[in-house]
Amino acid sequence: MKRNIMLTLRYDGTDYHGWQMQENAITVQEVLTSAAERILSQKVTINGCSRTDSGVHANMFCCNFRTDSDTSSAVLLRGLNALLPDDVAVYDVKDTDMDFHARFDCKGKEYIYKIWNSKCKNPFLRDYALHYPYKLDAEKMNLQAKDFIGTHDFNAFCAAGSTVTDTVRTVHDCSVRRDGDLVTVSVKGDGFLYNMVRIMVGTLLYINSGKIEENSIPDIIKSRDRLRAGITAKAHGLYLNEVYY
C-alpha cells in the first residue's frame, strides 16, 4: 500500500440511495468502487468525506483510497469517467499524503439548498430544486438565517433516528439569496448532523410562512427539541457544494 489517492467528484444523486454502500440499493460509493476495482484489478476501500442521503446531489465530493497499483492518475481519471454512469463524474485524481483520510481530515463543508419559487413548476429543476409556489421573502429568510451562525448544540436540528451523542456544531455562515425565481440557501460549517441542513431550510420556510415565529431560532436551538424546528425539506434540493481540508 504505497499510495493514497484522492478523488474529487460531482454527482447527480437522483438515482442513488446516497453515498454509502448498502445492501439492495445502488449508491455512489458502490459504482465508484466497482469502476476503480475494474481499472486497478484489485479490491479498494474508498473513504468518502460524508454520507449524503438518498437523492442528495454533490457539486464537490472528496474521497480517498489506498493502493499499491502504479496506474497513473491521468489513466485513472480517464478510466473512471469512461466506466462510470453519466450521473457521476470524477474531475480530479491526485496522489496525497499516506495518512490523509477524506472524512476525518475534513475541516468543513458548504451545502446549498435550491428552491424554485414560482407558481409554475420548472420541468428542468424537478429533480434539482424544491418547488415552493408560495410567497417567499428571501431577505427576511436571510436575516433569520444569521441566527444559526455560531457554535451551538444543534440537537433540535438533528433527525430523530440519529445515534450521534455530541450534537454541538459550528455554523460559520448561513445565507439566503434570490436570483430571479431561484432562491438558494447556503450553509457553511465544520460538520453537520443527520438531516441538519434540510431541517434548517424547513425551519426557515416555516418562519417565512408564519408557521414558526420570527426571531425564534435561538430559542429553538436552546430547546434542543426537534419538534420545535420545521419540517425536513425534501432531499432533491440539497447539494454538498464544497469540502474544505
Added chain:
Amino acid sequence: MKRNIMLTLRYDGTDYHGWQMQENAITVQEVLTSAAERILSQKVTINGCSRTDSGVHANMFCCNFRTDSDTSSAVLLRGLNALLPDDVAVYDVKDTDMDFHARFDCKGKEYIYKIWNSKCKNPFLRDYALHYPYKLDAEKMNLQAKDFIGTHDFNAFCAAGSTVTDTVRTVHDCSVRRDGDLVTVSVKGDGFLYNMVRIMVGTLLYINSGKIEENSIPDIIKSRDRLRAGITAKAHGLYLNEVYY
C-alpha cells in the same frame, strides 16, 4: 366553438419524440392533448408554434386550441399542471382572438444551444447541454456567428430529408457568449428550416476546431450545399427559448 385558448408551456424534451403527435412514440402534443381532453370532456386539436425534434427542450412554447367549453382559464391552468407529467409545465392560459393560430401567426423565434465546455462532463447537464471537452474560443465563434445574420437562402443549413421548397429565412441575431464553462449560442429569426439551428451550431464548432475555415460562412450559404456546412449538433443542447407574435 366560441373560444380560442392560448397556452404557454415549458418542457424538458428528454423523454419525448418532439412536439408533434405520431404513431408509436410519445410526444408533448399527445400528453397535452390528452390532459386537456380529460379536463374539458371533449376532443381538442392543439396547434403548436413549431415542431421540435426528439430530445429538444422548450423554455417557452406556445399553442392554441378552440373549444366551446366554459371552463375558466384558471381551472384549466391548475388542471393541466395536475394532470401533466413533471417534465411539462403550463405557465399561462388565456383567451385569445378567434382567428389566432400559434404556428401561422408566429412572427419569430429565439433558439438557444447550450455547450458544456470542460474536460470533465457535468452530471447535471448530461441531458441539457452538449459536452464539448476541447478548446472553445467563444469570442471567435461569436464573431463568425454574425455572418448568419440577414435574409439568406439557408438551404446549406437544412437537413437533407426536408421537403420545404422555400429555404429563404431571415436571421435577426446570432451570438455566442461564455459564462464560466457554459457556452450559449443564441439565434433569433423569423423562421427556421429543419435542423437549421443545430447545423449552424455544428458549423460554428467546426470553425472553432479548424475543420471549416474561418470566414467561410458566407460562401457556405451561397453554395446552398449541405455537405459544406458542419455536422448537426446533438438535439439535447437545443431549447426553443422564446416565441414572438
